[in-house]
Amino acid sequence: xxxxxxxxxxxxxxxxxxxxxxxxxxxxxxxxxxxxxxxxxxxxxxxxxxxxxxxxxxxxxxxxxxxxxxxxxxxxxxxxxxxxxxxxxxxxxxxxxxxxxxxxxxxxxxxxxxxxxxxxxxxxxxxxxxxxxxxxxxxxxxxxxxxxxxxxxxxxxxxxxxxxxxxxxxxxxxxxxxxxxxxxxxxxxxxxxxxxxxxxxxxxxxxxxxxxxxxxxxxxxxxxxxxxxxxxxxxxxxxxxxxxxxxxxxxxxxxxxxxxxxxxxxxxxxxxxxxxxxxxxxxxxxxxxxxxxxxxxxxxxxxxxxxxxxxxxxxxxxxxxxxxxxxxxxxxxxxxxxxxxxxxxxxxxxxxxxxxxxxxxxxxxxxxxxxxxxxxxxxxxxxxxxxxxxxxxxxxxxxxxxxxxxxxxxxxxxxxxxxxxxxxxxxxxxxxxxxxxxxxxx
Ligand code: XLS
Ligand code: NI
Ligand code: NI
Numbered sequence: 001x002x003x004x005x006x007x008x009x010x011x012x013x014x015x016x017x018x019x020x021x022x023x024x025x026x027x028x029x030x031x032x033x034x035x036x037x038x039x040x041x042x043x044x045x046x047x048x049x050x051x052x053x054x055x056x057x058x059x060x061x062x063x064x065x066x067x068x069x070x071x072x073x074x075x076x077x078x079x080x081x082x083x084x085x086x087x088x089x090x091x092x093x094x095x096x097x098x099x100x101x102x103x104x105x106x107x108x109x110x111x112x113x114x115x116x117x118x119x120x121x122x123x124x125x126x127x128x129x130x131x132x133x134x135x136x137x138x139x140x141x142x143x144x145x146x147x148x149x150x151x152x153x154x155x156x157x158x159x160x161x162x163x164x165x166x167x168x169x170x171x172x173x174x175x176x177x178x179x180x181x182x183x184x185x186x187x188x189x190x191x192x193x194x195x196x197x198x199x200x201x202x203x204x205x206x207x208x209x210x211x212x213x214x215x216x217x218x219x220x221x222x223x224x225x226x227x228x229x230x231x232x233x234x235x236x237x238x239x240x241x242x243x244x245x246x247x248x249x250x251x252x253x254x255x256x257x258x259x260x261x262x263x264x265x266x267x268x269x270x271x272x273x274x275x276x277x278x279x280x281x282x283x284x285x286x287x288x289x290x291x292x293x294x295x296x297x298x299x300x301x302x303x304x305x306x307x308x309x310x311x312x313x314x315x316x317x318x319x320x321x322x323x324x325x326x327x328x329x330x331x332x333x334x335x336x337x338x339x340x341x342x343x344x345x346x347x348x349x350x351x352x353x354x355x356x357x358x359x360x361x362x363x364x365x366x367x368x369x370x371x372x373x374x375x376x377x378x379x380x381x382x383x384x385x386x387x388x389x390x391x392x393x394x395x396x397x398x399x400x401x402x403x404x405x406x407x408x409x410x411x412x413x414x415x416x417x418x419x420x421x422x423x424x425x426x427x428x429x430x431x432x433x434x435x436x437x438x439x440x441x442x
């Protein structure tokens with residue numbers, strides 16, 4: 001077997017990506033994202049906390065149901081799994097350092113391929129966690145979150161924690177235990193559960209209540225284990241309504257919050273919200289964020305975008321500054337990210353086959369978020385938007401409206417008041433006016 005050369009440069013000819021400002025014509029520079037620039041009290045870097053998703057950028061080779069992979073990543077050429085995994089990790093850390101991302105995220109079997117036996121898989125993981133530790137130390141890149149892939153292996157075809165076969169649940173538990181251990185070893189700030197196969201394809205063969213109870217039990221066990229091992233970060237659930245299952249139990253923010261409340265998990269769990277998952281649930285991303293923020297469980301974000309014509313999870317890089325501004329308005333008003341961040345859960349298109357495309361994609365996404373952050377911050381500073389929204393509820397700020405909010409009125413009081421005040425005057429909701437405020441600053 002060929003000896004591995006450590007420290008190979010994979011993205012040759014591409015140096016660190018720097019902020020060059022709006023006048024720059026350099027496609028390998030930021031035009032809006034200046035990590036050290038202050039927006040309010042924090043720098044852009046502190047606000048946005050960008051993370052690179054290991055799976056899309058270094059593992060996904062562009063295969064689709066109609067065709068073979070299109071991306072010949074030079075880090076995937078070795079036939080030896082550890083050699084290959086280390087090359088891939090070298091490439092990942094080279095990319096993250098050059099793009100200037102402070103964080104990354106991974107699934108267990110992104111960092112090394114799963115082996116035939118559980119024992120060998122665990123050994124491989126151990127080797128790669130040690131390697132990641134060293135790479136993090138050298139580069140300063142940190143782990144935003146770790147997770148376990150409980151959806152690719154055929155054993156999970158009927159679900160992982162919600163599988164009707166207890167033996168499969170044990171395997172899922174093993175993976176989650178190991179992934180929590182890895183996350184702790186690498187100083188991960190959060191741990192994510194995305195339940196792609198936690199749901200059903202047909203209700204005819206599914207005991208939904210029992211499966212959901214199993215999921216709750218499983219999450220309690222994971223929480224208890226993590227806390228016992230000293231993990232004091234946040235556990236995150238990432239809602240998605242469908243795909244790969246027909247119906248997934250973590251459908252959307254509201255569904256997950258009611259699940260967390262029902263099963264007494266609100267103290268340890270928050271939400272990791274993804275743009276394309278929101279749109280699959282027929283919500284705006286802004287809606288999903290607001291529902292979570294209102295319940296105090298807005299944890300982190302998976303950034304991408306769907307396609308307005310296709311109805312699936314296309315995971316494209318974000319570029320719609322107007323919609324991102326709506327999202328950042330919610331984030332800023334809820335106090336901004338503390339433990340969470342913005343993970344680019346997005347992939348370059350199948351026909352974007354150059355290594356440089358991974359850079360263009362992230363540069364575009366990062367710049368779009370920088371613009372949205374500045375726009376949202378300016379809108380809030382300007383104050384007209386929040387003032388007008390508050391004014392819409394002005395009738396609750398004094399008199400009988402205030403008494404209503406304070407629980408001092410009954411239904412018959414409302415009836416008596418309606419009789420004395422008569423038909424209310426029409427008050428415009430002024431949606432277009434509100435939209436124009438956003439347009440003014442975007
Ligand atoms: C898939 C999900 C997945 C999670 C991590 O749609 O977005 O990538 O973020 O398991
Ligand atoms: Ni997704
Ligand atoms: Ni995601």
